[in-house]
Amino acid sequence: MNGAMFQVRRWWLAAGLVAVVLLTSPSSVAADQLDVEYQIKAAFLYKFGGYVEWPEGSSSDQDFTIVVMGADLLVRYLSEIVEGRSVAGRPVNIRTLRSIDDLEDAQVLFVGKSAKDDAGPILERVRDKPVLTVTEWDHDSGGIINFVVVDNKVRFDIALSSAERRRLKISARLLEVARRVVEKPS
Amino acid sequence: MSGCVDYCVDRVRESSGFVSRILAGGLTAVVAVHSPLKAQEMDSAGLADMSIEALAAIDITSVSKQRERLSDAPASIYVITADDIRHAGVTTIPEILRLAPNLQVARVDSVQYAISARGFNNAIGNKLLVLIDGRTVYTPLFSGVFWEMQGTMIEDIDRVEVISGPGASLWGANAVNGVINIITKPASETQDTLVSLDAGSDERGLAARFGGDLGENGAYRIYGKVRDWSNTQPAEGASARDEWDRGQVGFRVDWQDEHDRFTVQGDTYSGESQHRGFVQGFEITEVDISGAHLLGRWTRRFDNGSEMRLQSYYDYSKRDEIIIFRPETEIFDVEFQHAIPAGHHNVLWGAGYRYGSDRVTPGFLATFMPDSRDLDWQNIFLQDEIQVRDDTVATLGLKLEWNDFTGLEYLPSGRVAWKPADNRLVWAAVSRAVRAPSRFDRDVFSPGAPLGPPFTLAGGPDFESEVANVFELGYRAQPMETLSFSITGFYHDWNKLRSGSGSGLPMQIENWIEGEVYGVEAWSSYQPADFWVLGAGMLYMDKNLRPRSGSPPGIDVDNVTLHNDQDYQWSLRSSFDLPRDFRIDLYLRQVDELTTQPVPGYTELDARVAWLPSPDVELSVVARNLLHESHPEFGSETSRSEIERSVLLALRLWL
Numbered sequence: 001m002n003g004a005m006f007q008v009r010r011w012w013l014a015a016g017l018v019a020v021v022l023l024t025s026p027s028s029v030a031a032d033q034l035d036v037e038y039q040i041k042a043a044f045l046y047k048f049g050g051y052v053e054w055p056e057g058s059s060s061d062q063d064f065t066i067v068v069m070g071a072d073l074l075v076r077y078l079s080e081i082v083e084g085r086s087v088a089g090r091p092v093n094i095r096t097l098r099s100i101d102d103l104e105d106a107q108v109l110f111v112g113k114s115a116k117d118d119a120g121p122i123l124e125r126v127r128d129k130p131v132l133t134v135t136e137w138d139h140d141s142g143g144i145i146n147f148v149v150v151d152n153k154v155r156f157d158i159a160l161s162s163a164e165r166r167r168l169k170i171s172a173r174l175l176e177v178a179r180r181v182v183e184k185p186s
Numbered sequence: 187m188s189g190c191v192d193y194c195v196d197r198v199r200e201s202s203g204f205v206s207r208i209l210a211g212g213l214t215a216v217v218a219v220h221s222p223l224k225a226q227e228m229d230s231a232g233l234a235d236m237s238i239e240a241l242a243a244i245d246i247t248s249v250s251k252q253r254e255r256l257s258d259a260p261a262s263i264y265v266i267t268a269d270d271i272r273h274a275g276v277t278t279i280p281e282i283l284r285l286a287p288n289l290q291v292a293r294v295d296s297v298q299y300a301i302s303a304r305g306f307n308n309a310i311g312n313k314l315l316v317l318i319d320g321r322t323v324y325t326p327l328f329s330g331v332f333w334e335m336q337g338t339m340i341e342d343i344d345r346v347e348v349i350s351g352p353g354a355s356l357w358g359a360n361a362v363n364g365v366i367n368i369i370t371k372p373a374s375e376t377q378d379t380l381v382s383l384d385a386g387s388d389e390r391g392l393a394a395r396f397g398g399d400l401g402e403n404g405a406y407r408i409y410g411k412v413r414d415w416s417n418t419q420p421a422e423g424a425s426a427r428d429e430w431d432r433g434q435v436g437f438r439v440d441w442q443d444e445h446d447r448f449t450v451q452g453d454t455y456s457g458e459s460q461h462r463g464f465v466q467g468f469e470i471t472e473v474d475i476s477g478a479h480l481l482g483r484w485t486r487r488f489d490n491g492s493e494m495r496l497q498s499y500y501d502y503s504k505r506d507e508i509i510i511f512r513p514e515t516e517i518f519d520v521e522f523q524h525a526i527p528a529g530h531h532n533v534l535w536g537a538g539y540r541y542g543s544d545r546v547t548p549g550f551l552a553t554f555m556p557d558s559r560d561l562d563w564q565n566i567f568l569q570d571e572i573q574v575r576d577d578t579v580a581t582l583g584l585k586l587e588w589n590d591f592t593g594l595e596y597l598p599s600g601r602v603a604w605k606p607a608d609n610r611l612v613w614a615a616v617s618r619a620v621r622a623p624s625r626f627d628r629d630v631f632s633p634g635a636p637l638g639p640p641f642t643l644a645g646g647p648d649f650e651s652e653v654a655n656v657f658e659l660g661y662r663a664q665p666m667e668t669l670s671f672s673i674t675g676f677y678h679d680w681n682k683l684r685s686g687s688g689s690g691l692p693m694q695i696e697n698w699i700e701g702e703v704y705g706v707e708a709w710s711s712y713q714p715a716d717f718w719v720l721g722a723g724m725l726y727m728d729k730n731l732r733p734r735s736g737s738p739p740g741i742d743v744d745n746v747t748l749h750n751d752q753d754y755q756w757s758l759r760s761s762f763d764l765p766r767d768f769r770i771d772l773y774l775r776q777v778d779e780l781t782t783q784p785v786p787g788y789t790e791l792d793a794r795v796a797w798l799p800s801p802d803v804e805l806s807v808v809a810r811n812l813l814h815e816s817h818p819e820f821g822s823e824t825s826r827s828e829i830e831r832s833v834l835l836a837l838r839l840w841l
Contacts, residue, residue: 009772031247037246038247039230039233040233040241040244040246042230042233042234043230043233043234043236043241045239046234047234047238047241051238056691064578077230078230080230080231081230081231081233083231083800083801084798084801084802085234086801116506149246152245152246153242153243153244153245153246154241154242154244154246155242166769171240174238177239177242
C-alpha cells in the first residue's frame with residue numbers, strides 16, 4: 001500500500017483510540033491488597049479442615065460444610081477454591097449464614113469483621129458444639145482461631161482451650177504455624 | 187520443504203528473563219517469577235495448593251504490587267493461563283500458542299508449524315525468542331524453533347507469556363519481534379498424581395506425573411509422556427508421510443528456605459517420523475530427533491531488600507533429517523541478575539555467557555562449511571525503572587552483546603507508563619532491536635550432499651545484523667469489573683533485512699532490503715454473566731519492503747521468508763460453565779490469505795465439551811476445524827498438507 005493510504009489508516013486508528021479513551025469512565029477498582037488478604041484467608045479456611053480432628057459421629061458422612069457470616073468476598077474466593085477439591089475425602093460446601101439453622105451441620109464457622117456486632121447469638125449457639133469458629137476481629141471473640149494481619153502477612157492466633165472444650169483436636173503443625181497459642185480458658 | 191533453504195537462521199543470543207522483569211524490573215518482579223509467590227496468575231486455587239507455612243509467609247503488599255505491575259506493563263503482553271490451556275483442549279505447545287491473538291500460527295503438517303509475531307512468518311522463523319523456564323529452545327544454527335522438538339507436561343504449564351515486540355534490553359538480540367515465555371508450575375503445586383490419556387482421529391497420547399515432598403522445604407515432580415500423530419493429507423494425491431511419534435521424560439526439584447530458593451530441572455526426549463520412501467533413487471529416511479537438558483537456578487534475597495539470581499543450563503539436541511541438513515548441537519549457558527530497589531528507582535542489572543558447539547551433517551538441500559563450529563556470546567545489561575511521578579513510571583534499559591560474527595551489538599530501549607486512573611494505562615516504547623547473524627546466514631551452501639557443488643546458494647561472509655527501530659503505543663483499561671481490553675499500535679522500521687545478492691551464482695545471502703512493518707494488535711475479555719466469558723482478539727498489519735539504496739540490481743523483495751504474512755486475523759472465544767459440572771468452550775478464528783506463497787484465507791471453529799463426574803476425573807471431547815473437511819495453512823500449493831477436521835476424546839485422572 002502506498003503512503004497516502006497509510007496516512008488515512010493511521011488517522012482512523014488514532015480516532016478509534018481517542019473514542020475509546022473518552023467513552024470509558026473510571027470505576028471503583030477492587031482494592032488489590034484486600035483481595036490478596038481474603039484469598040489467603042480463604043485458602044487457610046479450606047486448609048484448616050485438614051489439620052483439625054472433629055469428634056466421632058459429627059456428620060462425617062455428609063459434605064464438609066463451611067458457613068460464612070459477614071464476608072461476601074471470602075465466600076467468593078472459598079467457592080473458587082473448593083471447586084473440585086475435598087477435605088478428608090468429603091466434598092466441600094460453602095454456605096452464607098442466613099438463619100441459625102444453617103449452623104446445624106457446619107464444621108467451620110467464619111464470622112467476618114462486618115458481622116461483629118450481630119455475631120453474639122450465633123457464637124453462643126455453637127459455644128459447646130464441635131464447630132471450628134474462626135474470626136478476624138481485633139479483640140477476643142471466644143472463637144478458636146482469630147486472623148490478624150501482622151507485618152503485612154496473614155497470621156492467626158489459636159485459643160486451645162476453646163477447641164478442647166468443643167472436643168476438637170488441633171494438629172501440632174497448625175499450632176506451630178500460628179502466631180500465638182493461648183492455653184488458658186478465656 | 188520448498189521454503190527450507192530460505193530458513194532464517196539465527197544464532198540466538200538469549201539471556202533468560204521473565205516477563206515481570208521487563209515489566210516491573212527489580213526485586214518484586216524477580217521474586218514473583220521464581221518463588222511460589224507468582225502474583226499475577228496466582229489466584230485462590232493456586233494459594234490453596236501452597237503449604238500453610240508458605241501461606242503464612244506471603245507478603246500481601248508485594249503480591250498486590252505484583253498484580254498491579256503486570257497490568258501496568260509498558261509492553262504488549264498476552265498471558266495464556268493454565269485454565270485457558272485446559273479449556274481449549276490443546277495437546278501441544280504450538281497449539282497453545284494459537285490462543286494468543288498477537289501470534290501468527292500456521293500449521294505446516296502433522297508436527298511442524300510456522301510461528302511468528304509482527305510479520306516475517308516462515309517455517310523456521312528467526313525473529314522470535316522462545317523460552318521454557320528460562321532456557322532458550324532452538325538450535326544456535328538458526329533462531330528457528332523445531333516445534334516438534336519442544337515438549338513438556340502440558341498440564342504442568344502455569345502460564346505462557348507472549349510479548350509481541352522487541353524484548354526490551356533484557357532479552358537481547360533476536361528477540362526482535364517477540365518473546366514467548368513458557369513457565370511451568372513449581373513442584374510444590376504439582377504434588378498429586380495425574381494421569382492423562384487421549385485418543386482421536388489425528389493423535390493419541392498418554393502422560394503421567396508424580397510429585398511429592400522432599401522434607402519440609404522441598405518438593406519434586408517427575409513425568410513421562412508419549413504421543414503419536416497420524417499423517418496429514420495433501421489437497422490431492424497420496425497422504426503425506428508425516429506420521430510421528432515422540433516420548434519425553436522429565437523432572438523438577440524445588441527447595442527453599444527463608445533466604446534462598448533452588449530449582450533443578452531436566453528432561454530428555456526422542457521422536458521419529460515414518461520412513462518417507464524413495465524419490466528419484468534417493469532414499470528419504472525418517473526424521474529422527476532427540477535431546478536432553480539440565481538446568482539449575484538459585485535465587486537469594488538479601489536483608490537489604492535486593493535479590494539476585496544465578497542460572498545455568500546445558501542443552502543437547504540432534505535432528506536427523508536427510509532432506510535439509512542434520513545438526514547436532516550443545517549449548518552451555520550461564521546468567522546472573524541482580525535486582526536493587528532504591529527509593530524511586532528499581533535497578534536490575536546482569537550478565538550472561540553462552541557457549542554453543544555444533545556439528546552438521548549435510549542433507550540433500552544444504553550443507554554447512556565449516557561443518558562444525560564453536561561459538562560464544564557474552565552480554566551485560568542494565569535497566570532502571572524510575573517512578574517519575576505518582577502516576578508515571580519510566581523504564582530505561584541498555585544491553586550490550588558480543589557475538590563471534592559481528593562483535594558488539596547495542597540494544598537500548600525506553601518505555602513510559604502513565605496511569606491516568608486506577609483502571610487505565612497508557613504506555614509507549616522506543617527500542618532498537620537486532621537480529622544477529624547465525625551460522626546459516628554465513629556458512630550455509632546449497633544444494634548439499636551428494637548434489638552439490640556447484641552451489642546455487644551460499645551464506646554471505648559479510649552478512650550483517652538485521653536492525654529495527656521499533657515504536658509502540660498502547661492502551662489498556664478495565665472500564666468495568668467484567669470488561670477489560672488492550673490495544674497496541676506498532677511501527678517497526680527495518681534495515682539490512684536478509685536478501686539475496688541480486689544475480690550471479692551462487693546467490694549469496696546479504697542484507698539489501700529495508701522497509702517498515704506496522705499494525706495494530708488488540709484483545710478483550712468480557713463476562714456478561716457468572717457462567718459465561720467471552721474473549722476476542724485481533725491483529726492487523728501491513729508492510730512496505732524495498733531494496734536499499736546502493737543495492738545491486740535484481741534484489742527480490744517478494745521472497746517467501748519475508749513477505750508471506752496475512753494482513754489480518756481475528757478470533758472469538760466463548761466459555762460456558764454449565765450446571766452439573768459441564769463446561770463448553772468454543773473458539774472461532776479467521777486468518778487472512780497469504781499472497782507470496784499463496785494460501786487461501788480460512789475460517790475455522792474448535793469446540794470442547796468437558797464433564798467432571800467427580801472432582802478427580804475430567805472427561806472431554808474436543809472437535810477441531812469443524813467448518814471444513816480440511817484446509818491448508820501454509821506451504822506451496824503443490825506439496826503442502828491440509829489440516830483435517832478432527833475429534834479427540836480425553837480423560838484426566840487425579841489420584
